[in-house]
Amino acid sequence: MPLDFSQLASQIEAYVPRFTREADAATTEAARLRDLMAALGDGWHTAPEDRAALMGDPAVTHPAPACPASYRVFATDGSQIAVDRHQVATCYVINVGTVMIQYGADPDAQLGSVAHLLPDHDADSADDDNGDPEAPSPSRQTSLELERAAAELSSLRALVEASPPDLFTLALIDNSLVLWSQTMNAEKAIDHDIVQRYVADLAALAGLARTRPFAIAGYLSNPSSPWVADLVRTLQDGKPNGAPHPVVYDRDLFAELADGDRTERFERKARMLELPEYPSECWVDFCYLRAGGEIARVEVPRWVSGDPELLDLTHAVILDQCRRNQGNPAYPVALMEAHEQAVVSDSDRRGFWWLLTDRLEATGVAGSVSAKSRTKRTPWT
Template identity: 30%
Template sequence: MLDLAKIAGQIPGISQHMHKEAIASRQRLESAQKLQQQAANRQAKLIQEQTDFRDRLLFAAATPIEPLDRCFEIQPAPYSHSVFATDGSQISPSHHEIAYCYLINIGQIMLHYGQSLHPLLDSVPEVFYKTEDLYVSKQWNIRLEEWMGYRRTVSEAETLAEMACNWVLPPGEHHEIPNLALVDGSLIYWFLDGLPIEARDKILLPILAAGERLRKTNIPMMGYVSASRSTEGLNFLRFQTCEYEHPNCVVNCGDLDDKYPCQKIDGLRDSTFWGNQLQPGQRSPLYRSNLRILDLYEESQRVYFCYVNMGVEIARLEVPAWVVEDQTLFEQSLSIVMTQVQKGYGYPVALAEAHNQAVVRGGDRARFFALLEQQLIRAGLRNVGTSYKEARKRGSIA
C-alpha cells in the first residue's frame, strides 16, 4: 500500500527541479531557433557535409529535404475516404498459470467516410503454445516476453496489410477512393538493430513484406508517434555548431568521454522545438531518417518524417519513401490523419478503436484461463490448476 504522507515531503523538491528544467528548456529553445535560421541559410552545404562524413559521425541526424525555416499548411481531407488501422495486446506466459502459453490479440479497424458503408471493428486472437513458439528465442538469449512483443509487431503489420489489400483493389481496376493505413507508433524498428541477424530477419522481413504489399496496392502507410522523444531532427543543427572545418567526429571528438562541443542544445526534443514554431494545422519540413536499421530497408521503404501541430499535441508522422515521392498522395495522407485526430478528440479515432478492440483486460485473462482449464479437463488431464503462489496472490486475508 502506498503511503502518501511519506511521499508528500518529496513533492517540493520535484517542483523546484521541474522549475529549473523549464528555465533551462526555454534557453535551449531560444538557442535552437537561432541555430535553425543560421542552418537554413547554409542548408545545402550542411547536407553535403553530412553526406560526405556520414560514416564518421558519432550521432544520428536526420536530413531535411525541404527548407528548414518553412512551415506548411495541411489541406482539408477529401469527403470520401477510408482508414485502416491495427493494434495489439497480449497475455504473457506464466509458469504459475494453468498452462504455459501466451496469447496475442490484434484489433483491426476499417472506417469509411462519405461512402454509406458499415465499419469493421474486430479482433483476431492467436494462442502460442507449441515448443517452437515458446523456446525459439532462447537460442539467441532473448527473453520470451521480449520475443512475444516482436511477434505482436509482426502480427499487427501483416493484419493491417491483409485487411487493407483485401478491401482495396489494385490501381486501375476501379475508381480509387482515397485511403490510409495507420500504424500506432514508429515505422522505424530500431529496437531490432541489436538482435542477432537470424532473429532480426524473422521479425523485420515479414514487416517489410507487409509494407511492400501496401505499396503495390498503392495504399499509403503512415506511422503516428504521440509524445515523441526524438532529437533526430534537431541533431542536424549540430553540423552548424561544429567547431571544426569538417564534421569528422571520429577524428575530432572520438577520444572525448564528456559532452561533445556540438551539443549546444542537448536535451531539447524535436516536438518541443516545433511546438513553438507551428500553428495548428501546420507541419514542419520533411526529414529523411538516417538511423542504421534503415540500411536494411528497400529504398522505397526508407522512412521520412515530419512534425504536425494537431491542435492538442505535436505529433511525429512517419511515411515510407514511395509515399513522399507522390506529392498528391503524401498531402492526402496528411489531411486524412489530421481529420482522424479531430474526430478522435486529440488522437486518431481509428487507432483508438483498434486499441479498444485489442486490449486484454483482467476479466478477459481470467475467462481465457477458465476456458483453457475446461478444455484440459475434458481432454482427460488431471491436477489442472494454478500454482499455490498464484492462487494466494489472488486473494487476501489481511
C-alpha cells in the same frame, strides 16, 4: 496495503524543483537550437551516425491541405497477455484491435479484434546473462513487442487487401514503420523471422498502392525522438564533447509549428534500413505535424513521401481524423477505436488463463499453476 499517497506526496514535492529546472533548461536549449536551425541555411548535411537527414528546406512548413469528402481509414493497435511464469504454460496472447471507418457518400464502420496465441520462444533460450530463469528477460519483452508490431501490420495488410479499391484509403498504426529495437543487432535482426514478415507486409502494402489510391502512415503521439535536434546540435556545435546538455526532443524544436501544419520531410536513418537486403520500398521518412495541442511524428514510406499528392492526402486525412475526435485530445479517431478494441481487461486476462488451465488439465498435460498465482485468485484475510 494500497498505495500510500501521503508517503508519495512529500516525495513529489521534493522532485518539483528538479522537474522545473530541467523543463526550463530544455525550453532554453530548444530556443537556442531553433535559432541555430534557422541560421543553418545550406549547411545541412548528414553524417553516417546521424539518425535523420533533411530532405528539403527546413524553413518551409506545409499548411493543412483540403481533405477529400469521401475516404476510408484503417487502423490497428495491439495489446497482449504477457508470459506469466506462474501460469500453467509459457505462452502469450497478442490481441489486435482492427478498425475500418468510411466517410462520405456511403458512411460505414467495422470494429473488431484478432487474437493470436503464441508459444514463448524464449522459454528454451538461455540468453539472459545472469542465467537466472526467474529474472525478467529483456529479449522476451523485445520479442513480444516486435511480434505485436508485426501482428498490427499484418492485420492492417489483411484489411487493406480485403477492401475495394474505390476510395482513397489511409492505413494507420500508432508505431514507427521501422521495426527496430535498440537492443537488436541490425545485421542479425534483418534475418529474424518477425522482421522478415514485417518487411514482407510493408512491401506488399507498397505493391497495393500501385493498384489503388492508398497510403500508410505511422502516427506517434508525443514522440520522444531527438533526431533533428541532435542533428542541428551536431552541425552547429560540432561533435558532443561529452558535456551533458539538456534533453530536447524534436517536438520541442518544432513547438512553434502552426496548428495543422507539418514540417519538411526528414529521412529516417537506422542501421537496418541501410543494409543492402532491406527493400527500398520500405525506406521510411518522417515529418512533424501539429494536431491540436500536440506535435506528432508522422512516419511514411518513401513511396508516400516522394509523392506530393499522396503525402498531402495523408496529412489531410490525419488532421481530419484528429478533428473528428472531438471531446478527446487531438488524436486520430480510428487509432483511438483500434486501441479500445485491443484492450485486454484484467477479467479477460483471468478468463484466458482459466480457459487454458482448464483445457490442459482436462487433457492431463502436466503443468502447474504456482501457489502464488492461486493465492492471487482467491485472496483471503
